[in-house]
Amino acid sequence: MSEGGAEGAGVTPAAEFPALGPEEVAALRQIGNRWREARREPSGHTDELPLDPTLGRYRRRPAPRPFGRLAPIEMFRPGEPDELVATEPANLPGSRPGRAVTRFRRAVLGPPLTSAAVLYERMRKLVALPVLSSDLLSSVAYGPEAMLTVLLLAGGAALELSLPLAALLVLLMVAVGLSYRQTIPAYPHGAGSYLVAGDNLGAGAGLTAAAGLMIDYVLTVAVSVAAGVRAVTSALPGLTGLTLPLGVLVIVVLLAGNLRGVRTAGNLFVLPTYAFIVALLAVLAVGFLQAAGRGFVALPPPDVPAAEGLGLLLVLRAFSSGAVSMTGIEAVSNAVPAFRPPEWRNARTTLSWMVAMLVLLFAGIVVLIHLDGVVPSPGETLLSQLARTSFPTGPWYVLVQVATALILLLAANTAFNDFPRLLFFMARAGHAPRRFLHMGDRLAFSNGLVALSVTAALVFVVFRGHTESLIPLYAVGVFLAFTLSQAGMVVHWRRRRGARWQRRLALNAVGATLSGLVLLTAAVAKFAEGAWVVVVAVPLLVLLFHRVQRHYRQLDRALALRPPGTAPASPGLPRGTAGDGEPADGAAPQPPAGGLFAGSNGDGAPLSAEGQEVPQQIRHLVVVPVARLNRASLRALAYAASLGQPTLAVHLAPNEEEADRFRGQWEAWGDHLRLETIVSPYRAVIGPLAHYLEALHASGADLVLTVIVPEVVLRHRWHRLLHSQVERRLRRALRALPAAVVTSVPVHLSE
Numbered sequence: 002m003s004e005g006g007a008e009g010a011g012v013t014p015a016a017e018f019p020a021l022g023p024e025e026v027a028a029l030r031q032i033g034n035r036w037r038e039a040r041r042e043p044s045g046h047t048d049e050l051p052l053d054p055t056l057g058r059y060r061r062r063p064a065p066r067p068f069g070r071l072a073p074i075e076m077f078r079p080g081e082p083d084e085l086v087a088t089e090p091a092n093l094p095g096s097r098p099g100r101a102v103t104r105f106r107r108a109v110l111g112p113p114l115t116s117a118a119v120l121y122e123r124m125r126k127l128v129a130l131p132v133l134s135s136d137l138l139s140s141v142a143y144g145p146e147a148m149l150t151v152l153l154l155a156g157g158a159a160l161e162l163s164l165p166l167a168a169l170l171v172l173l174m175v176a177v178g179l180s181y182r183q184t185i186p187a188y189p190h191g192a193g194s195y196l197v198a199g200d201n202l203g204a205g206a207g208l209t210a211a212a213g214l215m216i217d218y219v220l221t222v223a224v225s226v227a228a229g230v231r232a233v234t235s236a237l238p239g240l241t242g243l244t245l246p247l248g249v250l251v252i253v254v255l256l257a258g259n260l261r262g263v264r265t266a267g268n269l270f271v272l273p274t275y276a277f278i279v280a281l282l283a284v285l286a287v288g289f290l291q292a293a294g295r296g297f298v299a300l301p302p303p304d305v306p307a308a309e310g311l312g313l314l315l316v317l318r319a320f321s322s323g324a325v326s327m328t329g330i331e332a333v334s335n336a337v338p339a340f341r342p343p344e345w346r347n348a349r350t351t352l353s354w355m356v357a358m359l360v361l362l363f364a365g366i367v368v369l370i371h372l373d374g375v376v377p378s379p380g381e382t383l384l385s386q387l388a389r390t391s392f393p394t395g396p397w398y399v400l401v402q403v404a405t406a407l408i409l410l411l412a413a414n415t416a417f418n419d420f421p422r423l424l425f426f427m428a429r430a431g432h433a434p435r436r437f438l439h440m441g442d443r444l445a446f447s448n449g450l451v452a453l454s455v456t457a458a459l460v461f462v463v464f465r466g467h468t469e470s471l472i473p474l475y476a477v478g479v480f481l482a483f484t485l486s487q488a489g490m491v492v493h494w495r496r497r498r499g500a501r502w503q504r505r506l507a508l509n510a511v512g513a514t515l516s517g518l519v520l521l522t523a524a525v526a527k528f529a530e531g532a533w534v535v536v537v538a539v540p541l542l543v544l545l546f547h548r549v550q551r552h553y554r555q556l557d558r559a560l561a562l563r564p565p566g567t568a569p570a571s572p573g574l575p576r577g578t579a580g581d582g583e584p585a586d587g588a589a590p591q592p593p594a595g596g597l598f599a600g601s602n603g604d605g606a607p608l609s610a611e612g613q614e615v616p617q618q619i620r621h622l623v624v625v626p627v628a629r630l631n632r633a634s635l636r637a638l639a640y641a642a643s644l645g646q647p648t649l650a651v652h653l654a655p656n657e658e659e660a661d662r663f664r665g666q667w668e669a670w671g672d673h674l675r676l677e678t679i680v681s682p683y684r685a686v687i688g689p690l691a692h693y694l695e696a697l698h699a700s701g702a703d704l705v706l707t708v709i710v711p712e713v714v715l716r717h718r719w720h721r722l723l724h725s726q727v728e729r730r731l732r733r734a735l736r737a738l739p740a741a742v743v744t745s746v747p748v749h750l751s752e
Contacts, residue, residue, distance in 0.1 A: 012191070012338040012422065014116040014655035014684050016429055017438045018629060020662060021562070026669055028562040029630060033671030035565050050647045051620060052701040054677045055085065084660060086680045087653075087689035089113060092442075094688060094734070106442075110260050113442035115682035116656040123341045124263060126351050131274030133336060134355045136221055136329030136415035138277065139408040141362045143228065144326025145370065146383040151319035153377060156307030160376065162316065167367040170323050171360055173519070176512035177327065178356030180487055181334045182349055183505055187493065189345040191422060193334035194486035199430075201489035201496070205543065211427055212542035213481035214331070216535055218416035218423075220475050221328065222457035226251050227466045229410030232402070244466045249458050251410055256454040259417040262443035263339055270414050277408035278358065280401045284384075285365040287391040292372045300374035317522040321476055324519045326363050328479050329412075330356070331486070335419040413457070421449025431553040432546040434723045440684055476527070477535040480520040487513030552720055556713060559750050560631040621646035622697065623707045625674075626690060626731075628652070630666050633711035637746040638674060641709050650674050653681045653689060686727065691734040698738060705740045712745035 021029065092113065093100050107113070124132060148166060152159045181193070188196050194214060199207020226248045234241045258269050292298075309315060333352040340347040366387070375386045388401040425446055427433035441447030464471055487509050494506040524532055623641045627634045627650050641648045652667075654660035660678045667676050681689045694706055710728040715721060728745045735741045 012425060014440050014444075015659040016425070017435070018654070018659050018663070021630065021666055025562040025631075026666070028564050029666065029670045031564045032562065032635060033669070033673065036673045037671055050649060050675060051622060051704060052697060054649050054675065054697065056696050056700065084678045084680060085693070086682065087685070087692075089683065091681075091689040091692045092683050092685040096737070109257060110443055111262070111265065113683040114262065114444050116440075116444075116684060117682065118444060123344075124339055125341050126347050126354075128268065128271055129333075129336075129340055129347070129351050130354055131271045132418060133332040133351065133415055134329070134358070135270065135274050135408060136225070136332060136412045137327070137355055137359055138274065138362065139225065139412035140326045140328050141281070141359065141366055142382070142384050142405055142409060144323055145363065145366050146377050147325055148319045148323030148367075149370065149383065150377045151315065151322050153305055154307070154309045155311035155315055157302050157305040157376065159307075159311050159315075160302055160371075162319070163367055164371060166316070166320050166323060167364060169320065169515075170326065171364055173324065173512070173515045174327055174330070174356060174360055174363070176508060176515060177330055177483055177487070178352065178359075180490055180509050180512045181331060182352055182356075183509070184334050184486065184490060185337055185349045185352065186345045187490075188334070189337055191335055191337040191339075191426065193331050193419075193423075194482040194489075195423060195426060197489040197493070198482075198485040199489075201492035202485060206485050206489070208432060208543045208546045209539060210482045210485040211423060211432070211546070212539045213478040213485075213535075214335075214423055215420065215542065216478035216538060217328065217475070217482065218420040218453065219456050219460055220471060220478065221416040222252065222255075222413040222453065223460040223464070224471045224475060225409055225412035226457070226461060227464075227471060229406055229412075230466060232406035232409060245462055248461050248466050252413070252454050252458050252461070255411075255413055255417055256450055259414070259450050260441065260443060260445055260447060262445050263418070265443070270411050273404065273407040273411050277404040278362075280388075280404040281362055281366075283397070284388050284391045284401060285362075285369060288369045288373065288387060289365075291391070292369070297372065299372050302374040302376050305376060314526065317518075318526040321519045321523040321526065324480065324523075325476050326359070327483075328475065329415050330359070331479075331482060332415045332419050335422055338422070339418065416457075417450060417453060420453045421446030424449040424452070427546070431550040431557075433549060435553070436723075436725060442683060471531075474531050474535050476523040477520065477532050478539070480516050480523060481539065483516040484513055484520050487516055549723060552723060555750055559748065560633050560713070562631060562635070620701075620704050621707060622701065622704045623648040623709060624694065624697070625650045625709045626653070626727075628727075630663075630670060633713060633746075633748040636748060637709050637711040640746050641707075642674065644707075646707075648674050650676045651679065651690065651693065652676065653679050653686055655681060655684045687730050687734050690731065691738075694735065694741065695738055698741070705742065706738075707742045707744065708735070710743065710745045712747050714747045714749045716750060 089112070093103055145163075145167075148170075149160060149163055152162055152166075184193065184197055188200075190196075194210040195207050197207075198210040229251065230244055230248045233247070234244060240247065258265075261269075333348050333355065337344050337348045340351070366384070369387055370383060373387065373390055375383060375390070377383055378386070384405060385402065388398050392398045392401070421437070424433050424437040428435050428437040436448050437446065437452075439446075439448060460471075490509040491506055491513060494502045494509065524536060528536065621644070623644060623646050625634075625637050625641050625648065627638070638648075638650065650667075652660070652663050654663060657680060660680050664676070664678060679689055679693060694708065698704065698706060708731065710731060712728050713724065715724070728743065732743045735743055
C-alpha cells in the first residue's frame, strides 16, 4: 500500500490492466532486441497477413455466417489509428439462448454503459447523503432501545444513566466523525479503514480492519433485512411464516437495484431515507412541544424490578449496545470515488451532514424517551411508542412506521455501496481475487455485489431471520475497524506533522481510545451471546487474505519480465500435447511448423477451411490474445512466431488510455508482430474477441484460425477461484466457428 493513499488512480475500469514497472520495461526492451536478432535469420515465415485485420476492405454488409446472425462488420467501428472499437452488439453471445438471457438481463438492469461514462456514474451530494447514510441513520431506530434494554436489567432507576451515556456516545460520534473527516482528504481514493490502517500500522492491521468491515457489511444486510421484515410481519402477522422467503426476496431486489449502477440505485433509494428523516424530525418536534407545555418536566417511567445489580460491566454493556447507532459512519470514507468532482470535498461535506443528523436524531430520541418516561417493551418498539405519543390520532403514526420499515429494509444499501469497493481495493493489492476489479455492464462491481448478496442471504437463513441473534455479532467488527483506523491516523499525524498536527492527533487518540473501549467491552460482554463468531472469523479471514496474496505474489514472480538468460526455466509444451510433442488423446491438433500453401478444389477456387484435407491445402492465421506483456504472453507469442505462419496479436482494452499505454509497451518490446488493438468500452472480453475472430473468418473463409492463449497451470484447485479461466470460456464461445483451433501454452508455477 502506498503512503497517503496515492495508490493508483482510484476506481477505474483499467485497474484490471496494471502498468509495467520500470525494471520490466527495461527487460522488455532487452527481450525485444533478442527477437530482432533472431528474426534477421532466415526462417521461412512472412510478416504478411493473408487478410486485413482492420476489417477495412468491407464496403458493404457481408452475408451472415452460421456462427452468428449479426453481420460481423457491424460489431466494430473504426477508432483511433490502428484501433477498432467494439460496438454494443459485439457483447452478445453467439448462441441464441445466450442472446435471449443477455437481452432479459438488460431489460431488468438497463443497457450497458461505456467505460467513458464512469465519471458520470457518480453521485451528487443530495443523492449520496441518503444512499450512504441509510445504514447510519436507520440505526437510531434500534440503537437507543438496545442501550436502554441493558440498563433496564438493573431496574427503572438505572434509566437515569441513559443521559450521561448518551452524552458519551455523542462525544464518540463526533470524535469518530471528525477523524473520518480528516481521513477523506488524506486518503482521497477511498478504502477507509483498510487503507489507513495498512499504510500506518502495517499490512496485518489493514487486513484486520478489512475483515472487520466485511463482516460488518454482511451483518448490516442481514440485520437490516431481518429488522425490516420483522416490522412488516408485525403489522401483517399472517406473513410471519414467510419470513425467510421475504428476506431473501428483499436481498435479491437490493442486488438488482445496485446492479443497475451507482447513480440509478441512488435515485431509487433517495425518497425512503429522506422520508424517514422528515418523519423522525416531526416526531421529535411534536414531542418536545408537548414537553415544553408541561415545563420540560420528565414523566416518571413505570416501576420495573431489577434483574441484575448495577455495576461497571452492565454500564459498559449498555454503552456498547448503544454504540451500534454508529454503524455505517465509515461509509463515506470508503466511497469517496463514487462522488462527483471534487470527490474528497463533496465526500467530506456529506459526512459532516451525516454526523450532524446522527447526533441530532440520536440525542433527540434519548432525551425525548427520558421526558416521556417510556421504557422498552417486548410488544412495541420505543420509536413506535414515541410516535404514538406524538401522533395519537390521524395517519401520521402509520406514516412514521412505514418510513421506519422502509429505511430498515434499505439500510442494507450502504453495504451494497461499500463492500464491493472494499473488495476492489483489496483485489488491487492482491488480497482478494482479481475478478473483483472488474466493472460490470452498468459500471458496478457486479462480482462484489453478488458475493455480498449470497453471503448475507446465507447468514440470514442460518439465523432464521432473528434480529436478536444477529445483533451480538454486530458491534465487534465495525469497532475493530474504527479502532484501527483511529490508531492509524494517530501514526499518520506523527509522521506527517504539518499545521495543527497535535490537535488532530489528540482528536484521533480520543476516538481510538473510546472505540477500543467499545470493542473490548462488546467482545467480552457479548462473547457467549455470539460475538465469539466474529472473534474467530476475523483471524481466519486475515489468514485467507494472506494466502490469496501469497498466490498472486508467486504468480507475479513467475510471470515477471526479466532480462534474457535470467528467467527461471519453465519448459512446457502447448496444452494438448504429450511429452514427445505428439497430440494427446482428444486434444486439438497443433499446426505444423513448416510453410504451407493455399489449397484449391482443382479448378482454382479456394476450399473452405473444413474442406481442406491435405496439408498443402491449409492456410493458417495464428491469433494470440494478449492482456498484458509478461512471461506467459511472451512465451505464447514466441511459440506462435516459431510456427512460421502469419501471426496477429490482439489486445482488448477497456478505454483509449489503456489502449495507448499497451501500444507504448508493445513498441518498447520492438513491434515484432502485427498488433490489433480493440477498445471494448463495455469491458467485455470473450464476446468482442469471439466476434472479431468471426469477422476475420468471414474475410478469409479458407483460413484456419489458430488461437493461442497463454495459460497459467495452477497447483491447487482453490486457486481456480482466483482466475477467470479465459481459455475455457473462449473455447466454448468459438465451438460453433468453423476451422477455429484454440490451444494454450502453459506456464507452470514453481514452488
